Amino acid sequence: MHNALNRLQATFGFFTSCAFTLALIIAVLSLIPIPASTSSPSASVAVRNVQVVKGRPHYYSPKREEYAQIRFDLNADLSSLFTWNTKQLFVYVTANYPNGKDGQGDLSETVIWDTIIPATSTPYSWQNLKQKYFPEKKKSNSKSRRDSNAKTKTTDLVKPGVLSLKNQKPKYQITDPSGVISERSNATLQVSWNLQPWVGSLVWDQGYLGQRIGKWNAGKAGRSEPFDFPPLKGTKTDTVKDKEGPRTPEAGSASPVIEI
Amino acid sequence: MDAVVAQIQDLFEGQIDFDGQRLAEQLYTAILSISSAIALVVGYMQQDIFLSMWIGLAGTLLAMLLVVPPWPVFNQHPQPWLGSKVSLPRGGIVVSGGKGR
Numbered sequence: 545m546h547n548a549l550n551r552l553q554a555t556f557g558f559f560t561s562c563a564f565t566l567a568l569i570i571a572v573l574s575l576i577p578i579p580a581s582t583s584s585p586s587a588s589v590a591v592r593n594v595q596v597v598k599g600r601p602h603y604y605s606p607k608r609e610e611y612a613q614i615r616f617d618l619n620a621d622l623s624s625l626f627t628w629n630t631k632q633l634f635v636y637v638t639a640n641y642p643n644g645k646d647g648q649g650d651l652s653e654t655v656i657w658d659t660i661i662p663a664t665s666t667p668y669s670w671q672n673l674k675q676k677y678f679p680e681k682k683k684s685n686s687k688s689r690r691d692s693n694a695k696t697k698t699t700d701l702v703k704p705g706v707l708s709l710k711n712q713k714p715k716y717q718i719t720d721p722s723g724v725i726s727e728r729s730n731a732t733l734q735v736s737w738n739l740q741p742w743v744g745s746l747v748w749d750q751g752y753l754g755q756r757i758g759k760w761n762a763g764k765a766g767r768s769e770p771f772d773f774p775p776l777k778g779t780k781t782d783t784v785k786d787k788e789g790p791r792t793p794e795a796g797s798a799s800p801v802i803e804i
Numbered sequence: 805m806d807a808v809v810a811q812i813q814d815l816f817e818g819q820i821d822f823d824g825q826r827l828a829e830q831l832y833t834a835i836l837s838i839s840s841a842i843a844l845v846v847g848y849m850q851q852d853i854f855l856s857m858w859i860g861l862a863g864t865l866l867a868m869l870l871v872v873p874p875w876p877v878f879n880q881h882p883q884p885w886l887g888s889k890v891s892l893p894r895g896g897i898v899v900s901g902g903k904g905r
Binding site: 547549552558559562563566569570628667669670673 | 817819820828832839843852854855856858860871872874
């Protein structure tokens with residue numbers, strides 16, 4: 545404490561302790577349900593249309609696999625997950641199907657669609673303060689793209705987290721390690737989410753505390769009715785497939801490497 | 805030249821006396837603790853974690869501004885050092901009876 549450098553170090557050291565304690569308290573506060581959450585996150589998903597087609601993992605691949613494209617409807621109200629300590633929310637839809645041909649066996653889970661929902665920025669967030677006090681650079685930089693910029697800034701005061709998708713095309717077409725995904729039965733779609741806070745622990749929708757997920761009560765499970773994958777589209781009429789017949793891997797004997 | 809260097813050194817070292825050191829320590833402890841508490845409460849009230857961050861950082865800057873430079877208030881109680889050799893008792897201060905004395 546006797547000289548300036550020493551005092552600087554001592555002050556900074558105590559600042560780190562204070563910041564850590566503050567972050568710890570905030571992290572605990574955003575996990576315990578002390579102001580009880582009024583609504584719980586809920587989601588529902590339904591299958592619209594399933595197609596299975598033959599394809600290649602990439603253009604030069606000699607390997608031919610079956611790919612399933614699952615269109616779905618999704619309705620979700622996850623707005624209660626957005627608190628003062630929410631940075632963003634990752635929402636994803638998985639297709640879960642049993643490995644066995646007869647609809648039994650271990651479950652394979654494959655992501656067919658996902659999205660990141662960022663929290664709306666508050667009046668004191670970095671972007672808003674920067675825009676407020678140093679707006680010069682912003683304007684000259686992107687005069688033509690200002691309206692598109694403003695949209696991505698999420699300065700709107702609409703509560704995020706409400707999803708309503710009709711006949712949504714999947715982001716990812718799925719296949720199986722065996723290369724065969726047609727005519728599998730007893731598959732379901734499932735909506736899952738992962739909350740990423742500013743400080744604290746990640747919260748997954750699979751609660752570790754029974755009915756409670758962090759601060760929230762487990763809402764309605766976003767799980768669809770069971771459905772079956774249809775037979776391969778155009779099995780009989782596909783001439784290209786006949787030509788490349790010998791190279792088509794046998795069911796179950798293909799290499800388990802998926803390159804997508 | 806040496807005088808200039810010594811001045812610059814003094815400026816950067818910014819030494820303060822013992823009472824000043826105690827005061828500085830109490831000052832930064834209080835400021836940082838109180839600003840952290842305010843940051844938590846205000847951020848929770850306004851439901852804005854950025855507000856917490858800004859209040860905490862502002863408190864830290866304030867504490868550093870008040871504590872790091874050697875303000876005159878930290879040098880109000882200079883330690884009365886022992887005087888020069890002239891004012892010492894004859895034979896100087898014998899710290900220990902070493903050999904040869």
